[in-house]
Amino acid sequence: MASLNLVQILNGLTFAALLFIVASGFTLIFGLLRIVNLAHGALYLFGGYVGYTVSGMSGSFALGILASMLAVACLGLFIDQGLLRFVRGFVLREVLLTLGVAFVLNDLALVIWGGDTFSVEVPAILRGAVHIGGTFYPKYRLFVLVLGIFTFIGLWLLLNRTRLGALIRAGVDDAEMVEAMGINIRRVFLATSMLGASLAGLGGTVGGAFLTLYPTADSEILVFSLAIVIIGGSGSLVGAAVGALLVGLLNTIGQVMFPELAYFVIFGPMAAILAFRPLGLFGRAT
Numbered sequence: 001m002a003s004l005n006l007v008q009i010l011n012g013l014t015f016a017a018l019l020f021i022v023a024s025g026f027t028l029i030f031g032l033l034r035i036v037n038l039a040h041g042a043l044y045l046f047g048g049y050v051g052y053t054v055s056g057m058s059g060s061f062a063l064g065i066l067a068s069m070l071a072v073a074c075l076g077l078f079i080d081q082g083l084l085r086f087v088r089g090f091v092l093r094e095v096l097l098t099l100g101v102a103f104v105l106n107d108l109a110l111v112i113w114g115g116d117t118f119s120v121e122v123p124a125i126l127r128g129a130v131h132i133g134g135t136f137y138p139k140y141r142l143f144v145l146v147l148g149i150f151t152f153i154g155l156w157l158l159l160n161r162t163r164l165g166a167l168i169r170a171g172v173d174d175a176e177m178v179e180a181m182g183i184n185i186r187r188v189f190l191a192t193s194m195l196g197a198s199l200a201g202l203g204g205t206v207g208g209a210f211l212t213l214y215p216t217a218d219s220e221i222l223v224f225s226l227a228i229v230i231i232g233g234s235g236s237l238v239g240a241a242v243g244a245l246l247v248g249l250l251n252t253i254g255q256v257m258f259p260e261l262a263y264f265v266i267f268g269p270m271a272a273i274l275a276f277r278p279l280g281l282f283g284r285a286t
Helices: 002-032 040-058 061-086 091-113 139-161 163-173 175-180 185-207 217-232 237-257 259-276
Strands: 129-132 135-138
Touching: 002 040, 002 135, 002 139, 002 185, 002 217, 002 237, 040 061, 040 091, 040 185, 040 217, 061 091, 061 185, 091 217, 129 139, 135 139, 139 163, 139 185, 139 237, 163 175, 163 185, 175 185, 217 237, 217 259, 237 259
Parallel strands: none
Antiparallel strands: 129 135
């Protein structure tokens, strides 16, 4: 019984790590840049398909990850400069536009890859299981957990210990003042948007190895990402990590203990948190 509980906890933690990788990109775009990008889930799925194709053709999992991040970063560039710049500042128009982009990307994925379910092949070094606490657990899921931790550390250092992070935070608070100092804040925001999109591509390839890739996976991951950002607080990286932990563990435990109430187990506590903390656990007023 104890080993079964340990497996469920590890499942929750590894799922939370994947959710954080995706949601951290979403919180960069939505929380910091104030852009409501509902195409983020579609970017996750499209990146997963690209990673699946490239890794399958090349035999390299790492190359698949790199290709998915680059492809989705380019998509993020096109969405930002080719579409969103015409409706920036109009929340409803941003919502409708990015929702339309998501539909287009989903249809494009159906045309290219069809409606079958695919799984990214795990590299040989990450196959098999390791012995933990009296049970065996897949190596690959532990790799996802470690990758999520390193992603958090890397983003935290970027935002809090680099000049780029300082410019991002300053631009969010007072873009006009940063522009007056001779800094092109639009380029900074564009780089941040591309980084957030590339994280969706990373999550798509990594998640495609154990969650698989299928036509509705984008909407499911988007719902989880929205819940994480709302619970953790808009624009908070620590909030995204805490929100991912809560959602990942609640989802895993809910599916085991209350399968018919799996979504209530997540969104019930979310509603309770918002009743007392309308800005989320770590959110702050702008």
